[in-house]
Amino acid sequence: MTATFGTLGGAVGRRIRVLVADDHAIVRQGVVTVLRDAPGIAVVAEAADGAAAVARYAEHRPDVALVDLEMPGLDGADVVAAVRARYPDARFILLTTYDADDDIERALRAGAKAYLLKDVDPQELVACVRAVDQGRAWASPAVAAKLATRLTRVELTPRERTVLRELAAGKSNKEIAAALGIVESTVKLHVTHLYEKLGVSSRTEALAAAVGRGLVRLP
Numbered sequence: 001m002t003a004t005f006g007t008l009g010g011a012v013g014r015r016i017r018v019l020v021a022d023d024h025a026i027v028r029q030g031v032v033t034v035l036r037d038a039p040g041i042a043v044v045a046e047a048a049d050g051a052a053a054v055a056r057y058a059e060h061r062p063d064v065a066l067v068d069l070e071m072p073g074l075d076g077a078d079v080v081a082a083v084r085a086r087y088p089d090a091r092f093i094l095l096t097t098y099d100a101d102d103d104i105e106r107a108l109r110a111g112a113k114a115y116l117l118k119d120v121d122p123q124e125l126v127a128c129v130r131a132v133d134q135g136r137a138w139a140s141p142a143v144a145a146k147l148a149t150r151l152t153r154v155e156l157t158p159r160e161r162t163v164l165r166e167l168a169a170g171k172s173n174k175e176i177a178a179a180l181g182i183v184e185s186t187v188k189l190h191v192t193h194l195y196e197k198l199g200v201s202s203r204t205e206a207l208a209a210a211v212g213r214g215l216v217r218l219p
Helices: 025-036 050-060 076-086 101-110 122-133 141-151 158-168 173-180 184-198 203-213
Strands: 003-005 016-021 041-047 064-068 092-096 114-117 137-139
Touching: 016 025, 016 050, 016 122, 025 041, 025 064, 025 122, 041 050, 041 122, 050 064, 050 076, 064 076, 064 122, 076 092, 076 101, 092 122, 101 114, 114 122, 114 137, 122 137, 158 173, 158 184, 158 203, 173 184, 184 203
Parallel strands: 016 041, 016 064, 064 092, 092 114
Antiparallel strands: 003 137
């Protein structure tokens, strides 16, 4: 069962005007087809990158904008932030292949009302558009569970995040120390703290956990 939060009444008997932005044409057209087949929904604009999404939003002022998180130039979270800086009431849904914790939080902090994975059922996609149009937030069970888990999770410091990225690049403690201009013993201390916070006991486990949380993406 999908979670919805809050309630604001939407106008009855009108068509919900939607902008769809995704740099993959086949995905974009699939989403457009699903929405155009849904009663009471009209796709009024499409965009293939972040800059175009911002421009199309200003041109058409849709009721709901459905935007891919990963796009050239401005990504989905950047699009949300840019548009909402000018139109604070703009309602966004982020659609992505990633379900990593940091991606979810960044999108929601930017002001997105919903976050859906691209394997979402067409019926859920339509239901989400209707809910967001009415002012409600929406999260699939998997996303809601990640957000709930994150509320009780200890966060990494900026330095720990930097060390983690260096680990992901395959560097040794000595190489990390040289890159950051610190002594090797300090790197070891940061790595120890990373293990504790991620609940792991090795570099392999730390990187797997970090990828799962969206803290790093391996090349």
